[in-house]
Amino acid sequence: MRKIVEHALIIRHREIVPTYFELEFIAPDIARQALPGQFVHLRVTRSLDPLLRRPFGIYNVEQKIGSVTVFYRVVGRGTAMLSDLHTAETVDVLGPLGNTFSIPSTMQRAVVVGGGVGIAPLVYLARVLAERKVEVMVLLGASTAGFLVGRDILKRLGVDYMVATDDGSEGLKGHVTELLERMIDRKRFDYIYACGPEPMMVKVTEIAQQNGIPGELSLEEHMACGIGACLGCAKKVRRPADGQDVYAKVCTDGPVFRIGEVVFNA
Numbered sequence: 001m002r003k004i005v006e007h008a009l010i011i012r013h014r015e016i017v018p019t020y021f022e023l024e025f026i027a028p029d030i031a032r033q034a035l036p037g038q039f040v041h042l043r044v045t046r047s048l049d050p051l052l053r054r055p056f057g058i059y060n061v062e063q064k065i066g067s068v069t070v071f072y073r074v075v076g077r078g079t080a081m082l083s084d085l086h087t088a089e090t091v092d093v094l095g096p097l098g099n100t101f102s103i104p105s106t107m108q109r110a111v112v113v114g115g116g117v118g119i120a121p122l123v124y125l126a127r128v129l130a131e132r133k134v135e136v137m138v139l140l141g142a143s144t145a146g147f148l149v150g151r152d153i154l155k156r157l158g159v160d161y162m163v164a165t166d167d168g169s170e171g172l173k174g175h176v177t178e179l180l181e182r183m184i185d186r187k188r189f190d191y192i193y194a195c196g197p198e199p200m201m202v203k204v205t206e207i208a209q210q211n212g213i214p215g216e217l218s219l220e221e222h223m224a225c226g227i228g229a230c231l232g233c234a235k236k237v238r239r240p241a242d243g244q245d246v247y248a249k250v251c252t253d254g255p256v257f258r259i260g261e262v263v264f265n266a
C-alpha cells in the first residue's frame, strides 16, 4: 500500500465539547485506500516546529467527497496547535499508515469496546462491520456523558451501542469493561475489538481470555516517525509461535495487535 502526503483542505473543524475536536479534510487518495484501524500522521502547523507529526486514528471516511475525519482530544502542545487550524486552511497529512483490523469471514457477532477518545478508530470499524452485515454492538465508556464520543455517527449508521460512565450521568455507572462482562453473558460475541487506556485494555484482554473469545486491540503508543524508521514506538509483544517476548513497532507492525499478544506494563 502506497503512503501518500496530501495538503488537505479542511472542510470542517469544530470543538464538540471542551478539548474534543472533530476535523474533516479532503484527502481523496488517502480516503480511497484507508482501512479500519489505520491512522494518519498530521503536521500540526505549517512551520517545522514542532518537527514531529502527530498520529490520529481514522474516525470516518466519505468516499463520495474524498474526505477523512479524525476525532482528537487536546492533551498537549501539538494538539493545541492543531486545534488552531481553521476551515478552508490546509493540513499536511501522511497516510494511511499502520496495519488494519481483520474481519474474519466466519464472524457473525462482534463487540467493539472504546474508552474515552479511544473509540475514535473504532467508529470507522463499526461502520465497515455493519456494511458487511456483521451484527455489531459498540460499548462506549467515558468519565461523564458529555465526553462520550461517536454517538452521532453510530446513530446515523443505525449501529447498536450502549454506554457506561464513571459518574453514572448516562448508562451504566462504572467502567465500560463492566458493561462488556454483562453483555458477554447475554450475547454470544465471536470477536472483540478494543481501544482505550491501558488499564481498560488489560481488563478487556482478561475478559476475552476467560471467555475464550479472540479479538484485537489498537494501541496508541507515543510515536515519532510513524513509518518504522526510528524505533520510537517499540512495544513488547509475545510471539505466538514460540512464546518469546520481542519488540514490535506500533507504527508498522501495529497499531492493531491480537488480544493476548501485547505484554502490558513492559
Ligand SMILES: Cc1cc2nc3c(=O)[nH]c(=O)nc-3n(C[C@H](O)[C@H](O)[C@H](O)COP(=O)(O)OP(=O)(O)OC[C@H]3O[C@@H](n4cnc5c(N)ncnc54)[C@H](O)[C@@H]3O)c2cc1C
Residues within 6 Å of the ligand: 039, 054, 055, 056, 057, 058, 070, 071, 072, 073, 074, 075, 076, 077, 078, 079, 080, 117, 120, 121, 219, 220, 221, 222, 223, 255
Ligand atoms: C496510532 C495512534 C492513533 C491515535 N489516535 C488518536 C485519536 O484518534 N484521537 C486522539 O485524541 N489521540 C489519538 N492518538 C494519541 C495522539 O497522537 C496524542 O494525543 C498526540 O500525539 C499528543 O500530541 P501533543 O503534542 O498534543 O501532546 P504532547 O505534548 O506530546 O503530550 C502531552 C501529554 O499527552 C501524553 N501523550 C502524548 N502522546 C500520547 C499517546 N500516544 N498515548 C498516551 N499519552 C500520550 C504525553 O505523555 C503527555 O502527558 C493516537 C496515537 C497513536 C499512536
Ligand code: FES
Residues within 6 Å of the ligand: 222, 223, 224, 225, 226, 227, 228, 229, 230, 231, 232, 233, 234, 249, 250, 251, 252
Ligand atoms: S514511530 Fe518511528 S519506528 Fe514507529
